[in-house]
Amino acid sequence: MNRVPLEKKVLSENDRIAAVLRERFRQNGVLCVNLISSPGSGKTTLLERTLEALPPDARVAVLTGDIQTENDAARLKRFGFPVKQITTGGTCHLDARMIERHLEDWKLEDLDILFIENVGNLVCPASYDLGEAAKVVILSVTEGEDKPLKYPSIFFKSEVMVLSKTDLLPYVPFDANAAEENARRVHPGMEILRVSCLTRIGLASWLKWLECKRSEYLQLKAEPVA
Numbered sequence: 001m002n003r004v005p006l007e008k009k010v011l012s013e014n015d016r017i018a019a020v021l022r023e024r025f026r027q028n029g030v031l032c033v034n035l036i037s038s039p040g041s042g043k044t045t046l047l048e049r050t051l052e053a054l055p056p057d058a059r060v061a062v063l064t065g066d067i068q069t070e071n072d073a074a075r076l077k078r079f080g081f082p083v084k085q086i087t088t089g090g091t092c093h094l095d096a097r098m099i100e101r102h103l104e105d106w107k108l109e110d111l112d113i114l115f116i117e118n119v120g121n122l123v124c125p126a127s128y129d130l131g132e133a134a135k136v137v138i139l140s141v142t143e144g145e146d147k148p149l150k151y152p153s154i155f156f157k158s159e160v161m162v163l164s165k166t167d168l169l170p171y172v173p174f175d176a177n178a179a180e181e182n183a184r185r186v187h188p189g190m191e192i193l194r195v196s197c198l199t200r201i202g203l204a205s206w207l208k209w210l211e212c213k214r215s216e217y218l219q220l221k222a223e224p225v226a
């Protein structure tokens with residue numbers, strides 16, 4: 001019996017579309033950030049605090065993915081920026097085709113930053129390039145310090161880890177230093193930001209990271225492609 005290497009084919013098709021998206025983002029100077037975490041780690045809340053902190057004329061948009069419901073889009077639309085929900089209907093990750101389709105009626109030249117909130121899952125989203133400039137992994141303090149060791153791929157591929165819900169540290173048996181050590185065992189030198197969206201402590205470091213990333217991205221854009 002001949003076996004069809006379907007997974008490989010699907011992934012390479014995804015990579016092809018992601019490469020086209022990455023080039024479109026580059027040409028239009030759009031920093032695309034892909035937020036990934038387990039369900040409920042605080043992706044939407046971090047985006048709420050981020051959108052709230054931006055000036056009303058900021059050129060940002062959000063695509064937010066979930067298996068079901070438009071709940072996250074409804075939460076994020078309140079800030080007045082363009083937001084679209086991607087409902088996957090069962091698929092546990094976003095893929096590049098979904099991003100391409102949901103960008104159809106947005107003009108990329110009108111944007112500086114595109115946030116993508118992936119479906120809550122630490123496994124599958126790691127395998128799907130969406131054309132983003134950076135993946136950001138969020139680990140909340142209620143999840144256990146060992147998660148970077150158990151799900152290394154996403155911690156290895158993410159540029160930064162946001163350790164979220166740090167306001168809960170006094171109430172949970174979670175060793176934040178051990179979690180950070182584990183993340184850096186998987187990804188040496190990884191940048192880690194401790195953030196509480198409740199108290200807003202650490203939020204400034206996240207906003208600063210975004211600002212620096214955007215400047216760095218624009219500098220790269222200005223350099224000729226080798």
Ligand SMILES: Nc1nc2c(ncn2[C@@H]2O[C@H](COP(=O)(O)OP(=O)(O)OP(=O)(O)O)[C@@H](O)[C@H]2O)c(=O)[nH]1
Nearest residue numbers: 038039040041042043044045120164165196197198
């Ligand atoms: N204490 C505390 N709770 C938080 C914080 N950030 C988020 N939460 C709560 O965590 C819960 C889940 O937050 P969401 O932002 O919906 O998480 P999510 O990652 O977007 O969830 P999915 O999209 O379903 O994967 C909500 O009840 C939030 O209020 C935080 O910094 N501190």
Ligand SMILES: [Mg+2]
Nearest residue numbers: 043044072117
């Ligand atoms: Mg969410």
